[in-house]
Amino acid sequence: MKRRDLFKSAFAVGAGLVGASALRPLYASDDMEFKGPDVPDVDAVKVTEHCYTIPAMGPHPTPDNFGMFSNPGFVVTNDGVVVIDTGSSVQIGEMILRQIKKVTDKPVVRVINTHFHGDHWLGNHAFVNANANVEIYSHQKCIDNLKSGQDKFWFDFMQNNTNNKITGTVITLPNKTFQGGEEFEVGGVKFKIHHFGKVHTDSDISVEVTTDKVMYMGDMVMRRVANMEDGSFRGSIDALGQISDMGLTTFIPMHGTPDDVKLINEGKEFMETIYSNVEVLYDEGLSDFEMKPIIMEKPFMKNVAAQWPGYEDTIGKFIVVAIKEVEQSMFA
Template sequence: MNRRDFFKSAFSMGVGLVGASALKPLYANDEMKEFRGPDVPDVDAIKVSERCYSIPAMGPHPTPENFGMFSNPGFIVTSEGVVVVDTGSSVQIGEMILRQIKKVTDKPVVKVINTHFHGDHWLGNHAFVEANPNVEILSHQDCITTLKNGADKFWFDFMQSNTNNKITGTVITLPNKTFAGGEEFTLGDTTFKIHHFGKVHTSSDIAVEVKNDKTIFMGDMVMRRVANMEDGSYLGSIKALDAVSKMDLKNIIPMHGTPDDMKLILEGKEFMETIYNNVAELYDEGLSDFEMKPIISEKPFMQNVASKWPGYDSAIGKFIVVAIKEVEQNMF
C-alpha cells in the first residue's frame, strides 16, 4: 500500500493523527492537504477600542455548520506587533484569524495568549506556529499541566465529534511559555497586565488587560451564556468578578457573547451569586437539585436576564448540581 492509499484508508476509518508532532504539520506537503478539514469562512474583526479587536463567534455551540467557531478570538495591535488572545478550535480557525489580522495591519503576530485549557481557546495554536515557528504561546502553567494530563486529546476529540471532523489537519500545539498572573509588560506603545484570580471558570484562567485602552479580555470568566461550569468555582467567580468590577475599565471582551462595559461583569457576578447563595440556602433546608431548580428559576434575575442567554434551558440544572457540590465541599 502506498502512502496515499494508507492515509485514505486511515481517514476513512476515522483514524486521527492527533499524536503527530506539532513540529511537523500534518499537511506539510500538497498530498497531505487532501486530508484536512475545509477552510473556515472569513468573519471580520470588530474594533472594540483603539488597539483591541474581537472576531465574533458563528454560533453559541460547536456544530458542523459553524466549523466549531463558537468563541470570540481577539487581538491587540501594538506598534511592535500583534498579540492574539485565544486561537479558536482548529488550525482552520487559526488561519482565518490570521487573515482577519492582515485586513487590519501588516504587523506580525509576536505573542499568542491562551486564556485557559478548553479546546476552543487553544486548538488554533497550530496555525500560528505554522506562520511563525518561533512565536511565543503563553498560558498559565495549570493550562499546560492539564492539557498534558490528557485534556489535549479530550478537547481534540470533542471538537472533531461536534464538527463532523471539520478540524481534521489540526495538530495539538501546546503553549510554550507561562504567565503566573500579575505580570505587566510593554510592547511598543501598549502596556499589558495579566490577571490570574485563582479558580474561576477553570484553575488556569487568565485575563489580559490592555491598560492604554482600559480594555480587558476576560476569557470565559464572564459571558452571556450558560455553559460549562464543571471545571470552575462559584465563589472563585464571584471573588474574581468583584475584583474586576473595581478596576478602571471601559470595555469588557468575553470569549462568548458580545463586548460590553462593566454591566457585563456585574451581570455575571449576580448570576453566580443568585445560583450559589440560593443553592446554599435551599441545601440547608434539605431540598434536592430538582426541587431547587424551579425555585431558583423564579428569581427575578434569572427570569429577566439569565433565561435569555444561550444554553439556559439545557444547562441550568447542571449548574445547580455543580453548585451543590461546591456547597458540600465548603462545609468541611
C-alpha cells in the same frame, strides 16, 4: 437538625484520588494527507483604539459553524500583534490570521491562551505554522491540564461536534507561562496579566490592555450558560467583584459581545443567585431537581439569564455543580 449539620455528622472527612489512565495524544504528522475545510472569513470588529474581537458564528460548536463558537481577539501595536485565544482548530487560526492581515501588516509577536478549554488554544497550530518561533503564553495550570489528557479530550470533542471539520489540526501546547501580575509593553501598548485562582477553571488568565482600559475576559464571564464543571462559584464571585472595582471601561468576553462593567456585574449576580440559593435550599433538604424551578423563578434569572444561550438546557448542571461546591465548603 439542618441538613448541613446532618451531613457533617454522618460522614468522616476524607479525601480520595480518582485514577485515570494517561491517554497519549494523537498528534498529526507533518505530511498529513487530509485536512478539514477552510473556515469562512468573519471580519474583526474594532472595539477600542488597539483592541479587536472576531465574533463567534454560534453559541455552540456545530458542523455548520466549523467549531467557531468563541470570539478570538487581538491587539494591534506599533511593533506587532498580540493575539488572545486562537479558536478550536488550525482552520480557525488561519482565519484569524487572515483577519489580522486585513487590519495591519504587523506580524503576530505573541499569543496568549486564556485557559485549557479547546476553543481557546487548538488554533495555536496555525500560528506556529506561520512563525515556528512564536511565543505562546498561558498559565502553567493550563499546560498541566492539557498534558494530563485534556489536550486529547478537547481535540476529540471538537472533532465530534464539527463532524471532523478540524481534521489537520495538530495539538500545539503553549510554550511560555504567566503566573499573573506580569506587566509588559509591546509597541507602545501596556498590558497586565491577571490570575484570580479558580474561576471558570483553575488556569484562567485575563488580559488587561491597560492603555485602552480594556480587559479580555476569557470565559470568566459570558452571556452564555455552558460549562461550570471545571470552575468555582465562589471563585467567580470573588474575581468578578475585584474586576468590577478596577476602573476599566470595556470588557471583551470570549462568548458574547463586549460591554462595560454591566457585563461583569451581571456575571457576578448570576453566580451569586445560583450559589446563595443552593446554600439555603440544600440546608432545607431539597434535591437538585427541586431547587431548579425555585431558582429559575428568581427575578434575575427570569429577566436576564433566561435570555442567554444554553440557559434552559444547562442551568440544572450549574445547580449540580453548586451543590458539590456547597458540600466541599463544609470541610474547608
